[in-house]
Amino acid sequence: MFKKKIFLIVSLITFSSMTFAECNYPKKKFDIPSGKKATEAEMVETMGKVKQFQADLGVYRICLDNELAKVSPELESYEEIERMNAQKYNASVEDEQKMAEEWGEAVRAFKSK
Numbered sequence: 001m002f003k004k005k006i007f008l009i010v011s012l013i014t015f016s017s018m019t020f021a022e023c024n025y026p027k028k029k030f031d032i033p034s035g036k037k038a039t040e041a042e043m044v045e046t047m048g049k050v051k052q053f054q055a056d057l058g059v060y061r062i063c064l065d066n067e068l069a070k071v072s073p074e075l076e077s078y079e080e081i082e083r084m085n086a087q088k089y090n091a092s093v094e095d096e097q098k099m100a101e102e103w104g105e106a107v108r109a110f111k112s113k
Helices: 002-019 040-069 078-111
Strands: none
Touching: 040 078
C-alpha cells in the first residue's frame, strides 16, 4: 500500500509537470488607470492591453484543454491531473472576470467626467 501511494505521488508530479509544461500563464503587465484621472490616450492604450491579455488567457485555456486531452483517462492519477487542470482553468477565468470588472469601472468613471 505504501509503495502504491509513493508511486501515485511520483506519477502525479511527473505527469502533471510534463502535462502542463507547455502552458504558461500570461502575465498582466499593466495596471488599469483611474477613469476619473486618465486621459483618452491612456484609456485607449489600456483597452488594447486588456484585449491582448484576454486573448492571451484564451490561448492559455486552449493550451490547458489540449494538454489534458493528451493524458490518458486510464492513467491512475488522471482525476488529480484533471482537477489541477480545472483549478488552473477556473483561476484564469476568475482573473479575467476581475480585470473586466475593473476595466468596466474605469470606463464608466472616464465617461462620467
